[in-house]
Amino acid sequence: MTQLSLIIAGSEATGGAGIQADLRTYQQLGVYGVGTITCIVSFDPENDWAHRFVPVDPQVIADQIEAATRTHDLDVVKVGMLGTPATIAVVAEALRAQPWRHVVLDPVLICKGQEAGAALDTDLALREQVLPLATVVTPNMFEARTLSGMDRIESVEDLAEAARRIHALGPQYVLVKGGVELPGDDAVDVLFDGEEITVFSEPKVGQERVSGAGCSLAAAVAAELAKGATVPDAVATAKALVTASIHGRVSANTPFASVWQGAYSA
Template sequence: MPSTPPLAFVVAGSEATGGAGIQADLKTFQQLGAYGVGALTCIVSFDPANDWAHRFVPVEPQVIADQIEAATATHDLDVVKVGMLGTPATVDVVAASLGARTWRHLVLDPVLICKGQEPGAALDTDTALREKVLPLATVVTPNLFEARTLAGMEHVLSIADLTEAARRIHAQLDTSAGRRYVVAKGGAELPGPDAVDVVFDGEEVTVLSSPKIGEERVSGSGCTFAAAITAELAKGADVPDAARVAKDMVTAGIEARVTARTPFATVWQGAYPPVEG
């Protein structure tokens, strides 16, 4: 008999090696039992002849709008993850397209380093992201660099600092329509033996901690974390519980990470226990 599984939508870039971007998002959705739908914003490819630098190609804004129109016309989507956008024009079209609908949850993974772009162009994109997409978000999942940048802090060196960054970012969110969450990811970069993430809902702070698996960042961990939250929200979980599943999935994925010719390994989403039934 036909069925309607939980639906999870993602608007993000492509990363051809499979380690990050929409490839990681859709694998995460599938592993957690959600039906993934996606719209591409840009294409990022590593350059093996140039120290694995990033090559960045934006998708035409009208094409992005067309993808979102097709996806939302086809499915009853109410949970979306927004990943890498990359240009102010992309930010504009994604904000307009998603802002025209009501979302139960919009999970923003605020990619502030625009791969393959000059610093000035990246700054323009970051400014547009803060002004036009951040107000739409119900959940924001910054990594340590992004948390520090969004919070306007010079250093984030402790759990207390990470919590303060989450508080400052939360103050920038639109809470008039309901509760909003910041899930600040300390990961391997926060000093100490544990990988620590902080969930802040405007009142309560929840600290998620697990022993670090090495000191190096693993590609795709941030994408997978935000995508796992998105999938769990699509299934009906609340944000703190969704963040706990995300933490467990990323931890398992880092333990079973995929090595390649790149100077970094990538998360293996399939290491997380599959959904039964």
């Protein structure tokens, strides 16, 4: 039986991140992806590749989710870039409208193309309306500092403390990603299930961030959960996929490379 899973995320025009990366990840792991687009992000090559951010009308988002959930029997969803309180509200309403076996939240708090003042409203709306609905939440270092209220995260112990604090906000599992920002030779992620800490570690692949790594990790977790994996096993597979995808990254005219999920099987 074909496994299906919904993606609610932004479109990123270069293809490196957002729903484009999510769908490639699903395909790589043998899951049929159904997509709802929340916003459109395009880099501006005339302005140091800054983000240009355009939100999708909330009613259009609701319509997409309605069409997807009426067409398919969906019980796993990956939520990515939302971007505005209005978008968060309509997505939260849709998530509450039916039972979900798993909700995987990549808590993208703000896009660099937005007004800086929007960050606080977006942060508050996300933590109040969507975070408590999540089975798994996958913050990076910036998101973990923001959601946990910690000034700095500089060690594996700090990652674990951030995970504990974020868990208190409502999600069942918290996966804090150290990435290239955490000092040391290894890319370390920490999973907290409310009782135990599990550490996932792989040698870093260079010292530069690669576009789409966070999107792909959360999408891979959702895909594996759709196939029936436990959360720790889903995270282990996701970590392996993203590590391979960074090794096989695609260079471009941008100042950053993008992950290539096809490297996981190749």
